Amino acid sequence: MYVINGHVIDGDRTGAQPVLAAAHAAGTRPRCMCHGADGVDMYIAKVSGRYLIKRMPGTGSTHDPLCSSYAPPPEVSGLAHVLGKAVKEQPGSTRITLGFPLTHHGRHTTAVADPDGDDIAGDPTKLTLRGLLHLLWDDAGFTRWTPGMLGKRNWATIRKYLLAAAEDKLTNRTPLINRLWVPETFNSDHKPEIIARRTATLSRMVGGGSRRLMLTVGEIKTITPTTSGAAVLFKHVPDYPFHLLDAVHARFAAGFGAELVLRANNPGAHLIGIATFGLRDDGEPEIEQIAAMTVNENWIPFDTPAEQ
Incomplete structure (x- = not known):
């Protein structure tokens, strides 16, 4: 629950939108009441036409651990080395500096796997692919778990909150959301509409004098060897394999x-991939850089069997 001008509201309810809109226009800060009377300052952001209450930068660990706004201290989450450097938070937006390109001048490039699989040891002034995935996953709330979440996490939920986490991210003054494609949940009854939306999103790569790349985040279903490398198939996108050159594979x-x-050894686990990709001359998608992480059946990242 939150308090705005002395009134208690539930920020998730549709009826709260007029109150949030007025507070946003007036610059009023809500207070999260997870700790009782004192509260913790929040701010209101407008995302995709809706007003959302979000935590202030650097305050995640000041919330109650059971609060939806709670985040572990940066040194625990693994993001301490990039906060204030590759990741600069401010109310309303987060500026990020990427350690990989999303634009190339010229058509031909060399595709590579993310060379810095362990981004903790990398350059703190730049985010690796996996570092970006960790940031989005953490901001989306998928590094935390409460019993009330049981049965409520599926790909539709993952996609919704990943896109919401990307909404306030800027890289080189470009909204990250404009260069990110997260596959929709497959539904055979709505396949034409889903493909049309995918085509519209990926059309952002077409045109201009430079070769534009997009980012994708998805659950890797299969990686199948081909004559030139491999084909990556993401779940929910059965008709759209991504090509990997032999070297990057x-x-x-x-x-x-x-x-x-x-x-492979944990049937309930999911392999989440993040990749930059462009379109080949034949229109097929080709991955340029790729990284991955493993999450358990509750979509929480883990690195060893003991952590699962």
């Missing part, structure tokens, strides 16, 4: 072998 297998083994 080999580096991915070497750099993320532990994640591949964890997924």
Whole structure:
């Protein structure tokens, strides 16, 4: 629950939108009451036409651990080394500096696996692919768990909150959401509409003098060897394989072998991939850089069988 101008509201209810809109216009800060009378300052953001109450930068650990706004201290979450450097939070937006390109001048590039699988040891002024995945996953709330979440996490939920987490991220003054495609949950009854929306999103790569790339985050279903490397098939996208050149496939297998083994040995686990990709001359998607992490049946990341 939150307090705005002395009134208690539930920010998730549709009826709260007029109150949040007025408070947003007036610059009024809600207070989260997870700790009782004192409360914790929040702010209101407008995301996709809706007003949302969000935690102030750097205050996640000041909330009650059972509060939806709680976040572990940066040194616990693994993000301490990039906060204030590659990741600069401010009310309303988060500026991020990426350690990989989303635009190329010229058509031909060399695809590679994310060379820095362990982003903790990387350059703190730049986010690796997996570092970006960790940031989005944490901001989406999928590093936390309460019993009330049981049975409520599925790909539709994952997609919704990943996109919401990307809404306030800016890279080189470009909204990250404009360069991110997260597959929709497959539904055969709505396949034409889903493909049309996918085509519209990926059309952002077409045109201009530079070669534009997109980001995708999805659950890897299969990686199948081909004559030129491999084909990656994400769940919910059965008609749209992503091509991997032989060199990037080999580096991915070497750099993320532990994640591949964890997924293979744990039937309830999911292998989440993040990749930059462009379109080949024949219109087929080709991955340029790729990284991965393993999550358990509740979609919480883990690195060893003991953590699951």
